Each structure stands twice: as C-alpha cells, then as structure tokens.
Amino acid sequence: MLTATQDDVYFERMASSLGDKARLLHLTHGSRVLDVGAGGGEFAELERINGKQVTAVDGSWVALDHIRENFPLVDRVHEYAHSLHYEFKEDEFDTVVCSALMHEVYSYGTEASPPYSLHAVDEVLESIWTVTKTEGTLLIRDGVMPREWDKPVRIETAPGATSDVLAFFLWYAQQAPFFNTSGDPRTVHLRIGDDGRSLEGNLASAMEFLYTYTWGWEPSERETRELYGILTLDDWIDLLDNHGFTTRYSTEYVQPGYVEYLSTRVRIVDEQGAPVQWPSTNMILSAWKR
Template sequence: MLAITRKYLQQMNASANDKVQMVKYITGDTVLDVGVGSGVLGKLISAFKHGVKVVGVDKNIRNCAKENSTHYQDIIKLDARNLQKKISVGEVDTVIFSSVLHEVYSYNNYSIEAVYAALRSAYNIIPKGGRIIIRDGVKMEGNSNVVIKFKDPQDVRKAVKFKNDFKARKIELTVCSNDSVEMPMNDAMEFLYTYTWGEEDYDREVREQYGLFTPKEYIATVKNLLGLELVTYNHYLQEGHNRHLSKKVELYDKTGRRTRFPDSNILLVFQK
C-alpha cells in the first residue's frame, strides 16, 4: 500500500463526525477496529463508549498514527482476511470495517473473493449476538449518465486522466464540451471521490475502487455469505464533500437539470 501522507491522515480525522455514527451500534465490551490507519475510530470509541476496550489490527502498523495509539488496548499486525490467526472466537464482540473493505478489494488485485474472506474471518471470531459494522463506499442503485461541469475547464483533463489511470474497471467518459464530461453515475462517483482528495493523494486514490456494491447488493451479499441479520443501514454523501465539490463542479442529469452529487458512503450493521 502506498505511504500515507499527513494530509491524508488529516482528512481521515476530519471524517470523525461521519464515523461517530458507527459507535452507537457497538455491542459488548470489546471492539476490533480492522485497519487502524489514523486511529480516529479508537479515539471516538474511547470518548463515547467508556469501559469498552478497543483492539486494532492493521497490515501496515508503521502507517498507524502514533498520537491515537493510546486509545487501543493492542494493535496487531494482521491481514483482514486472517483475523482468526491471532484473535480467538469470542475475544471481541464487535468487528468494525471502517473504509477498509474497498482497500481489501483494491490491494488484492481487485478480488471480490478477498472481501468475502475478510467478512468470513470477522464472522468466525464474533460470538452469537456479536456484530459486524461496515462503513465504506457505495454505488448508486440507478446508474444513468450525468454531466459534470467544471468551473475550471482545465479540470476536464483530470477527469480524462482518471479514466485512463483507473484500473479496477473500465471507466466510461465522454468529453462533451470544453468544460464538461458525461459519465455513468457510478463512474462519476469514483472520479469525484478521487477528485476531492486532490493531487497529493491522487496516486493512491486512483488505485482504489471505493464503491463495491449498491445498498441492495451489499445487504444481499452479506446475508447470503454469512446469514447475518441486518440491524440498520444508511447511505449518504460524506459530510463536507457536497460543500467541497460545489465549489468546483456542477452535476446535471440527462435532461439537463441540476442534480445532487451521488452518495459516497454506506453504513451497515449486521448481527450474528
């Protein structure tokens, strides 16, 4: 995985208001944070769930932010697909995948089987009544074409570059004027999410497919794979993205009417 920049960690920390929504669905007294990263989730759990222990796992411990490591009882070097290798059944009550499953997919040669393996691994270590909480990218159920109009016409080149550089799947894009491109909604979501991170983080973000499933596909996938009960779900545009994107682009539907930006995230809670 590419080195994590300071700006990246700052932006991850800025999503704390988004992440805090997961905390209220935690069950039991021990939580496993899969993919510690900036460590902001451990900090939030410590602040809002007093007495709950937080254990972290990360494949690249050296990238974990040291300033938040004190909020974890332990941080273990471990692949998300092999949690049972170092964590016993029932040792944790809740497993959280916060913006991790799309990385499991992207950094394992765009393998959906790798995602399934991570989910099975989590299922295998939680007790009956335990929960798996997922926060990650999401595709829209509808995938009709939209037009992205850039306030800086030079940014059309960024969209074309993204189309050429994105390897997870083929991106459809048509340049329709000197300041606009047309794309299917889910391709637009992938581009716009990468676009918000800026050039400093482009090389990492363009390697990652953020949205793996639509809400219906996500729910069906987890239910069919693990037989878990759905507790709740919600999909939304991550806080701050609308404000940030509105300064740079406008989005139009195929009839030429101004339309909303596609949802970027989904929150799902399942119980065993």
C-alpha cells in the same frame, strides 16, 4: 496501503472524518471491540475512552506506528483483515468495526484474491464471522454505489467557476486501473463530451471520478487505485446475509464536505441538462452474526 510518503495527507483526512465515524459509537455492543483497518486510530481511541476494551488492527506498520505515537493506550496488532482468524480466537469479539476498509480490500486484494475482486471481500467477511461472537455485531462504514448507478449523466464546470476537472480527468484516465469502457458497474467509463468541456458517462462512474478529484492532485496517485463504491446498499445487505450476518440497521447518506467542495467546481446533469441530486456517497450497516 499506506506508504511513508502518503501518510500525512491520509491521516489528516481520516482524522477530519472522525465526526462521521462517531456515528458508529451508538451501534457498538458489548465490551470487546475489534477495529479492523484502524488507520490513524482516532476511532479506536474514542471507543477506549467510552470504556470499551478495543484492539486496533492494521496491515500497515506506518498506521500502527501512528497509533502508538498518538494513542499509546490503544492495543495494537499487525494483521490483515482476511487472516484475523489466525491471530484471534473464535467468537472473541462482541463488535467488529470496519470503517472505510472494504473498498480497500476490494481494490488491493489479498494473497489469494487479485485486486478488484469481490472474492477478497468474501475472504474478509469469512474471517470476521469467525472472530465475532454469536449474536455479536459487525459494523461497516464505507462508500456506497448509487442506486441508479447506470443513469446517464454529464459532469460540467459549475456556472461561474474555473475548474481543472478536464485536465484532472486526462491524468486520471491514464492512472486508474479500473478505467475502461466495459460498462461493468465496478469500472469507470467516462469520456469527454462533444462540446469538449464536459464529461459523459453513468452516475457511478461520475461519482467514482469525483471522489478522487476531491483529494486533489498530490495524494491522488494512491486514490486512483481505489474504487470507493463497490456495491449498492441492497447488494451489501444481500452479501452480508450470504455470510451469516443479518442486517438490523442500514442507512446511506452524503458524507459532509463532498457537496460543499464539489458544488463550487462542478455540477452533474442528466441527458436533458437538468441538475442531478448528489447521490449518497457513504453507508453504515449494523448486522448481527447468526
């Protein structure tokens, strides 16, 4: 949910991840492509250059204005992801692309579903199913919850580093709506360790906090509202299956930049103090409509 004061940093970060989004190009099938939650429009423009008839959809006029100014040949439509079936025909698109969209749908909700509810994601998948051709393709690139999400870990300042991670944590704990001690996988429950210098919790909580930490202080007011890894890869595959999509390709990986940025500031260790390998941050799913 972009505002005029947040768009510069957002669009800069989205443009910088275009190389990562380009991994979706070889998974695109057919000629008619719908880019849902198109953001700055960089990927939609790339699809257009590659000969696709692409339509960029976003619920933010700020985003659509950015696309109009920078990529005027891309078709633009103002619509929300859960109501695509009101704007487009049934079976209209060969491929529907959702890049970094689903975690926002979950975090902000819809008219019918409150924030932080998987019902909002269900709504979007139902709408996408309607506008996708039979045997057409749904592509999702988004955050992913670690497979060992409940593994107890500790966040420490990296050796030789000066880190503001504790100060950032105190601010984050006041800002993030999903910060609590319930133990649910889609909450963040960290605490300052007995040593007064580390943070303790499970791996999913640690990663959610660190995702926001990578944005820095200035743009994080928006980012503290968003939960990035809402499901594990296997849970995503099951959810798509429940909505009539069969996954034919899936992968999870660490998005370039995360480790390089974080490893100079913090490290993650287990209960015995041994370093924990950075878990996957992102996933790509390609599924066909049954």
